[in-house]
Amino acid sequence: MENKIHGVYLVTDRPLCRTHGLAEVVELSALGGVSLVQLREKETDSREFLELAKHLKKILTPFAIPLLINDRLDICLAAGADGVHLGQSDLPWQEARRILGNNAIIGLSLETKEDYHSLIETNPKPPLDYLAVSPVFDTNTKTNTKPAWGLEGLKWLRSKTTIPIVAIGGINESNAETVVKAGADSIAVVSAICSAEDPKLATEILSKKFHT
């Protein structure tokens, strides 16, 4: 699964998909070369969340792009999605691995260096598909986050682990390249694609940062 964690990673935000709507943004990003999509819904009831997940899975399957679900293992199981993204307040990753099995993609957000230390104390070689540096820069999309890691923090984590790293938070066209150079295998974006006038073009431009 490690080869899946590279390039541009889209985290969805329906309110930000003003111009195109969620499904169209996801399809355009797929056409633009996105490598992973995470469906993130915080206020939606389970039935609607499942319907959205099934719809996105259908869109992404022909592209062989994995769909991850934020937090909700049950939605992942019911929708036949490829895995989950877990934050520090979500279910423990050990439970997710036990419930979803070895083939699921499971990523964990680290908000601080302490989060990394606790993780490694529990399990020196955690069976996680990626660690997310969250947020790498300050962002308006998520407001309840701890201080940003910055490029130095990202480099620090890169020096500590061989687990693929996803950087998220405040990444856009102008800073994406420095994030990749600092060691991120993947850059996760929300508004840079969801709010883009042309989500396909936005994805293409971000994807090129991995080939320079």
Next chain:
Amino acid sequence: MENKIHGVYLVTDRPLCRTHGLAEVVELSALGGVSLVQLREKETDSREFLELAKHLKKILTPFAIPLLINDRLDICLAAGADGVHLGQSDLPWQEARRILGNNAIIGLSLETKEDYHSLIETNPKPPLDYLAVSPVFDTNTKTNTKPAWGLEGLKWLRSKTTIPIVAIGGINESNAETVVKAGADSIAVVSAICSAEDPKLATEILSKKFHT
């Protein structure tokens, strides 16, 4: 599992557990003879939800009282709870049965007669452990519900199905007996136990309605 669905069914509401706190209310209701407990949390993050579920499971196991989780199959799986209660906006019961297996207790809320008709159209003998008539009376605890079924509605459903029926909504000491006589196998209460000065006594009094 059918024998599990009888007597007093506690649906938790943490804000209503003012005097005693959630864990104490659950333990006192167990001492008072509660037959089923449903953990209902709507605003809690997954990690805290899981911790609550594990704690209640620990309290209820010595009493052999099943713990159900509202909506969240993943919390049920991770906590080793006994099943789930599903509303009309939660995951479809078919998915829950597939994911949780045949031994899980799965109950489904019906808000209208149409909900019953749709259920039976899909599957004339749905493998559900109970149907909840919700709400049987108007209630302040849940405000987004459709018009109450009333005793006539409850009798109507009783005449249609042999699946155990749980009545919920506005049930208290004074009307519990009429609900049982109208055909409910179980009466679900929230405030009648959570807000009681003496949750054990409140449960005992409600339990006696099944023996008169």
